Amino acid sequence: MTETTTAPVEPETVGQTDPPRTAQPRRRRRPPSPGRVLAWVVMIVLLLLTLFPFYWMLRTALSSNGALYSGSTSLLPVGFSWGGFERVFGLQSTEEAIAQGGSGASIDFWLYLRNSVVVATVVTACQVFFSAMAAYAFSRLRWRGRNAVFAVFLLSLMVPAIFTLLPNFVLIRDLGLVDTLLGIMLPGLFMTPFAIFFLRQFFMNVSTEVEEAALIDGASKVRVFFAIIIPMSVGPIATISILTYIGSWNDYFWPLMVSYTDESRVLTVALGNFNAQTPQTGPDWAGLMAATLVAALPMILLFLVFAKRIVNSIGFSGIK
Amino acid sequence: MSAPSVPRERVRRRRDDTRLALAFILPATIGLVVFYFWPLLRGIWLSFTSWDLLSPAQFVGLENYRAMVADPVFWNAVRVTLLYVVINIGLQTVVALVIAVLMQRLSRSTLLRSLVLAPYLVSNVVAALVFLWILDFQLGIGNQVLEWIGLERIGFFTSEAWAIPTIAVVNVWRHMGYTALLIFAGLQAIPPTTYEAARVDGASEVRTFFGITLPLLRPILGLVLIISVIGSFQVFDSVAVTTNGGPVDASRVLQLYIYDKAFAQFDFGYASALSVAMLLILVVVTFFQYRVTRAGQTDLN
Numbered sequence: 001m002t003e004t005t006t007a008p009v010e011p012e013t014v015g016q017t018d019p020p021r022t023a024q025p026r027r028r029r030r031p032p033s034p035g036r037v038l039a040w041v042v043m044i045v046l047l048l049l050t051l052f053p054f055y056w057m058l059r060t061a062l063s064s065n066g067a068l069y070s071g072s073t074s075l076l077p078v079g080f081s082w083g084g085f086e087r088v089f090g091l092q093s094t095e096e097a098i099a100q101g102g103s104g105a106s107i108d109f110w111l112y113l114r115n116s117v118v119v120a121t122v123v124t125a126c127q128v129f130f131s132a133m134a135a136y137a138f139s140r141l142r143w144r145g146r147n148a149v150f151a152v153f154l155l156s157l158m159v160p161a162i163f164t165l166l167p168n169f170v171l172i173r174d175l176g177l178v179d180t181l182l183g184i185m186l187p188g189l190f191m192t193p194f195a196i197f198f199l200r201q202f203f204m205n206v207s208t209e210v211e212e213a214a215l216i217d218g219a220s221k222v223r224v225f226f227a228i229i230i231p232m233s234v235g236p237i238a239t240i241s242i243l244t245y246i247g248s249w250n251d252y253f254w255p256l257m258v259s260y261t262d263e264s265r266v267l268t269v270a271l272g273n274f275n276a277q278t279p280q281t282g283p284d285w286a287g288l289m290a291a292t293l294v295a296a297l298p299m300i301l302l303f304l305v306f307a308k309r310i311v312n313s314i315g316f317s318g319i320k
Numbered sequence: 321m322s323a324p325s326v327p328r329e330r331v332r333r334r335r336d337d338t339r340l341a342l343a344f345i346l347p348a349t350i351g352l353v354v355f356y357f358w359p360l361l362r363g364i365w366l367s368f369t370s371w372d373l374l375s376p377a378q379f380v381g382l383e384n385y386r387a388m389v390a391d392p393v394f395w396n397a398v399r400v401t402l403l404y405v406v407i408n409i410g411l412q413t414v415v416a417l418v419i420a421v422l423m424q425r426l427s428r429s430t431l432l433r434s435l436v437l438a439p440y441l442v443s444n445v446v447a448a449l450v451f452l453w454i455l456d457f458q459l460g461i462g463n464q465v466l467e468w469i470g471l472e473r474i475g476f477f478t479s480e481a482w483a484i485p486t487i488a489v490v491n492v493w494r495h496m497g498y499t500a501l502l503i504f505a506g507l508q509a510i511p512p513t514t515y516e517a518a519r520v521d522g523a524s525e526v527r528t529f530f531g532i533t534l535p536l537l538r539p540i541l542g543l544v545l546i547i548s549v550i551g552s553f554q555v556f557d558s559v560a561v562t563t564n565g566g567p568v569d570a571s572r573v574l575q576l577y578i579y580d581k582a583f584a585q586f587d588f589g590y591a592s593a594l595s596v597a598m599l600l601i602l603v604v605v606t607f608f609q610y611r612v613t614r615a616g617q618t619d620l621n
Contacts, residue, residue, distance in 0.1 A: 032483075035525060036425075036426075037420055040426060041427055042418070042422060043419075043422045043423075043426060046415070046418070046419055046422075046436075047432075047435055047436070049493070050435065050436060050438060050439060050493070050496075051435065051438065053439070053447075053450045053451065053454060053493070054438065056453070056454055056461065057448065058449055060453060065321075068459060069459065073461060073464050073465075073468075080390060088415075093397060128349050130347035130351070131348060133344045133345070133347065133348065134344060134345045134347070134348035134349075136344055137340075137341040137344035137345045138345075139336075141337035141340060141341040141344065142336060142337050142341075143336060143337050143338040143341040143342075144336075144338060146341070149345070152352075153348070153352060156352055156357070157355040159356055159357075159360055160550060160554065160598075160599065161554070162554040162556075162575060162595070163359075163360065163363055163595050163596075163598070163599050164355065164356060164360065164363070164581055166359075166361040166363060166366075166578070166588070166591060166592060166595055167358070167359030167360075167362040167363040167366065167592075168355060168359050168367070169582075170362065170373075170588070171354070171355075171358070171362075172360065173373070174567055186355075187351075187355040189351065190347050190348055190350055190351020190352075190354075190355065191347070191348040191351040191352065193352075193356075196348060213349065221337060221340055222340070225344075246441060249443070250442070250443035250444065250445075251443075252443060252444060252445050252556075252557040252560075252561075253556050253557060253560075253579075256560075257579075257583065268443050268446075268557075270444045271449065271561075272443050272445055272560065272561050275449055275452070275561060283453075283456075284458075285453055285459070288449060288453065289449075289450070289453060292442075292445075292446045292450060293444055293451050295443070295445075296441070296442040296443070296446045297436065299441045300441060300442075302441075303434070303437075303438070303441045305464065307430065307434040308430050309435075310434075310437070311430055311433045311434050311437055311501065312430075314498065314501040314502060314505065316438075
């Protein structure tokens, strides 16, 4: 939710507009100053705090519940076992699972994964496409009332997402879409004001020369959109798509409201449930951490591939 | 910019794209009207009704608001939410500022920035569950470390005093990197010459930070604060997954109370009134923040 009002910058432009380094004049062959060493120490401590929970997820997921319950503080997995992952993927029989500290309740991980993939993919594709269409109309087409209508769209940035959830649930219920994937996807399918705002910034900067050449050749404005504007804005479109995908994948409150059965359950909601089904013996920590890791994995992979793009997309230059 | 002498060009420039434009904004407009403006109006309307989803909604005037003002759980929720926001935002801003300044002085490598951002990639639910385990009273490594350095174990999620601060810290963990990158972007906008001037005058790092960096960062810091405060007020996921409002009502934040009212007690009218209250609080807080931080104005020119 926080990302919705900040306007990312494209990596390419960031590279160019970076002001020259402000670092102190280089003093070669001298040991770094104590202040600098201290700064690095603080930075490394902060990094360790940032990354430790990820490692701990992995370490716990590869441990066995029996060993965890003995209270070992070993930094390595204790009583190494794939059991946690096996329970998540439903590879253990109920008896086996209970014997290893699981709840034994069946969880259909693949179904939740499929649901999450469907929701995030469809929402991202539709939302970005429709937002791009609107952004095109607001940046490259000439029509009366363009600025006024755009201002109305910007107004919706002020409506906190949280306020629309309850009435939107009522609407989804009126439409008979409770507990369906479509019900989960529908409110996000059409646009977000942020995506329109973001894409408009880039569409406005696409050079008019190519467009005019195409128009002289008799191309329609529709063709200009598909054949010129979209291909020339692949970068920003990819950026907003990744951000939308991550946001949609991680959403919890809205799918929690709409879905009631496995049919429409997405991973985040399933994780919450997995946690709630605590076995008599105590929480199945190994299984739970395996589940959180598996749920986070697609985003971690996406991040590994697109880290540079995502990192550079967070900035302010679009807002000024 | 193009040559004005080409008549064909002028003709096309004047061409009106209204019909095409309307077609292009149609899907987005449906989304805007149906899922932003209509729910806004409907939410306000519902707050004046009594409705359990089954029988038709009944108009009850200000009844919900009257009940709300007299509802101790509501006031408790407001208090708890404010406490959460203050701890969350206070800590997050300071940590993010430290990270941003360190990144600027030490290294701009993409790797470093990626590592810092990593927690933001996982969902609130994942973050909450990991810390539920790390801070578990008996088995969590956090408490084991506390005992090891000779301190008392803490019921991070199970004691009334700790529940809200703990959840606030968990969300600081998830968002500090993101906030740091926003501030980092702001730092880039400060011209290096201002630092050089300070250095020539022999100002210390600390003095430079408080005398130059912080004042010049104010507009961006203001925006970051407004954005993160709005997000912070809407906290729900991490509370729902870890404490579900407990112990007693110690972590029953406003969102959780709204959700309970609507989906556990099917009192949609009252839940809507609570949402309106939340909206008003957000409007007032944002307005004051904007005024106080003068977020829109820069001192850089």
